[in-house]
Amino acid sequence: MRTKQKYLAAIFFVAFAILSCAVGDNVRKRETEQHQRVTQELLYGRLLSKEILSRYKVYNNPEASVYVNKVGRGVALFAGRSELTYYFAILDSETINAFAAPGGYIFITKGSIMAMENEAELAAMLAHEIGHVNNRHIMRQIPLPKENNIADTIASILVAQGTVVSAAMNETVKKASTLLFEDGYLIEDEYEADQSAISYLIETGYDYRALIQFMSRIESIKKTDTKLQVYHTHPPTLDRINMINSFLKEQNSASITGKLVTERFQNFKTSIH
Amino acid sequence: MKIRLLSFLIFFSVMPLFAQTAYTTSLKTAIYSEPSLGSEKVAQLTRGTAITIKKTHNKWVYISSGSKNGWIQKAFTSTVKPKGKVSILGNANRTSRMKARERASSDVTAASARGFMQTENSKGRSRPNQEMLKFDPADIDKMESVTLSEDELITFLRQGGLLE
Numbered sequence: 001m002r003t004k005q006k007y008l009a010a011i012f013f014v015a016f017a018i019l020s021c022a023v024g025d026n027v028r029k030r031e032t033e034q035h036q037r038v039t040q041e042l043l044y045g046r047l048l049s050k051e052i053l054s055r056y057k058v059y060n061n062p063e064a065s066v067y068v069n070k071v072g073r074g075v076a077l078f079a080g081r082s083e084l085t086y087y088f089a090i091l092d093s094e095t096i097n098a099f100a101a102p103g104g105y106i107f108i109t110k111g112s113i114m115a116m117e118n119e120a121e122l123a124a125m126l127a128h129e130i131g132h133v134n135n136r137h138i139m140r141q142i143p144l145p146k147e148n149n150i151a152d153t154i155a156s157i158l159v160a161q162g163t164v165v166s167a168a169m170n171e172t173v174k175k176a177s178t179l180l181f182e183d184g185y186l187i188e189d190e191y192e193a194d195q196s197a198i199s200y201l202i203e204t205g206y207d208y209r210a211l212i213q214f215m216s217r218i219e220s221i222k223k224t225d226t227k228l229q230v231y232h233t234h235p236p237t238l239d240r241i242n243m244i245n246s247f248l249k250e251q252n253s254a255s256i257t258g259k260l261v262t263e264r265f266q267n268f269k270t271s272i273h
Numbered sequence: 274m275k276i277r278l279l280s281f282l283i284f285f286s287v288m289p290l291f292a293q294t295a296y297t298t299s300l301k302t303a304i305y306s307e308p309s310l311g312s313e314k315v316a317q318l319t320r321g322t323a324i325t326i327k328k329t330h331n332k333w334v335y336i337s338s339g340s341k342n343g344w345i346q347k348a349f350t351s352t353v354k355p356k357g358k359v360s361i362l363g364n365a366n367r368t369s370r371m372k373a374r375e376r377a378s379s380d381v382t383a384a385s386a387r388g389f390m391q392t393e394n395s396k397g398r399s400r401p402n403q404e405m406l407k408f409d410p411a412d413i414d415k416m417e418s419v420t421l422s423e424d425e426l427i428t429f430l431r432q433g434g435l436l437e
Contacts, residue, residue: 030353038359046361046413054408058415069419070429077300077426080349082320083359087416105416119433134348199346202310203303205435252311261433 038083038103040144041136044176045103047169048138051177052099052107056091059110059272064090067268071119072106072126078203079127079196081134088126090272096218099180100129102139113272115217119261120210124197128211131196137189142175191243198244198253207258208248215241293326295336295350300423302350304343308333316341321355362417 059065065088072088086104094111101107106129108122116122132138145168179185185193194211201208219237248254297318306313308330318324324336324345333344430436 027353031356034351034353035359039361042359042361049413049416050408053412058409058412065415066419066421069421070426073421074426074430074435077423080298080346080351082298082300082355083357085358085360087419089412089416196348199310199348203299203301204430205437251309254311256311259434261435264433 034083041139042084042103044139044144044173045101045105045133047173048101048176048180049105049107051173052091052101052105052180055181056093056107056109059090059092061090061271064268064271068108068113068122068126071123072130075123075127075200075204075206076104076130079130079134079200084133086130086133096221098125098129100132100138101176101180102133102136104130104133106130106133110272113269115221116214116265116269117217117262118210119265119268120201120206120259121214122265123204123206124201124208124211124214127197127200128193130200131193132185132189134196135189135192137185137193138176138179141186141189142172142179145169145172187239190240191247194240194244195247198247198251201258202253202256205258207260208253208256209258210260212241212244215244295324295326295334295352296354297322297324297345297349298351298355299349300427302345304336304341304345305333306343308335308344312344315343318345323354324350326350 068088068090069086073086076084076086081104084104086106088106088108090113091107091109093109094114095109096112096115098106098108098112106126108125108129112125113122116125145166184190197211198208201211215237219241222237297320300320302318302320302322303314304316304318306315318338318341322338324338326334326336328335329347330344332347334347334350335344336342336350427436
């Protein structure tokens with residue numbers, strides 16, 4: 001009997017040791033896979049950012065840039081992807097639009113800022129773009145080409161040589177660029193980005209209603225200035241507002257309060273020319 | 274009897290290895306009483322807290338962490354413990370990167386001249402490709418050079434009356 005117990009105890013310890021090692025290996029594997037996935041995402045985002053900056057000039061105002069980064073990164077602290085560093089830039093354009101490239105490269109036009117009335121509206125627009133990044137909308141719609149060591153390939157392109165982009169990668173970035181500037185995201189992805197934005201705003205303490213208020217203002221600007229390019233790659237604003245309202249009802253959000261932060265934003269806005 | 278006891282020991286020792294363990298990924302994650310943003314916030318978890326996921330409901334997960342239980346948004350969890358930022362900037366110094374980008378910049382300009390890309394002016398009308406802006410590699414460097422610590426961001430948010 002005693003021998004049998006010893007035998008079982010030995011099996012127990014061996015099984016426990018094997019399973020612990022297996023779980024440990026699995027954790028390391030997941031960590032490595034995540035690191036590779038994020039690295040690819042960052043490199044993809046950088047290449048696409050180059051495309052964005054080939055179409056728009058950056059608005060050169062370091063103080064304004066720091067402010068926008070504080071708002072955007074402040075929201076991003078509560079957006080769940082702590083492995084990313086988000087970079088925000090103001091584009092020198094009177095249009096009302098914003099763009100996001102994978103990995104956290106986010107661009108907002110000067111025209112958008114001029115159409116806003118408070119910091120919560122700025123946070124809302126940036127949160128929407130963070131939503132596109134965090135839900136990997138571009139990468140899901142236009143995945144990276146399945147090449148071996150794609151991250152190493154692109155890294156060497158950008159960092160070491162800076163000249164040769166594989167044909168497949170070139171094609172991918174070109175398609176992503178078409179998505180951003182011509183076709184727009186899938187409608188369901190826009191709605192998902194809006195829902196994510198509301199959740200980030202609530203967690204940070206901004207008034208989530210700012211998203212709807214800003215979108216309603218865009219709608220009225222559209223009516224008065226039909227030539228102005230306003231969110232032309234986004235689905236109709238009224239549809240988005242309706243979808244947001246349905247989501248808010250589902251979330252019983254009526255009692256949730258938040259801040260608009262108007263004074264600080266107006267000071268910032270006066271520094272924009 | 275002792276064999277049964279040993280079997281139980283084996284079972285309960287190995288069980289935790291298979292429980293669905295995850296971690297919170299936001300700086301702070303609110304735990305709600307119900308799977309909705311309008312429900313009561315019952316507690317808060319700091320980033321990297323280990324949680325056990327008991328069940329899911331749409332984009333929400335019911336979790337337990339120590340004595341805390343409730344609903345959190347699935348988007349704020351990961352099966353990988355947060356270990357800081359992933360960066361692709363650390364492998365080369367800025368000067369060599371900028372030199373590399375200067376070469377890349379001329380490629381972009383050449384590509385645009387070949388009709389590789391379309392562009393738009395501020396009113397959304399198409400422009401001939403030769404009017405494409407020359408990509409300035411310094412713009413990405415400037416963008417990436419804005420450094421802000423978490424403490425600075427928290428101070429900024431608090432000054433705005435946020436995080437309450």
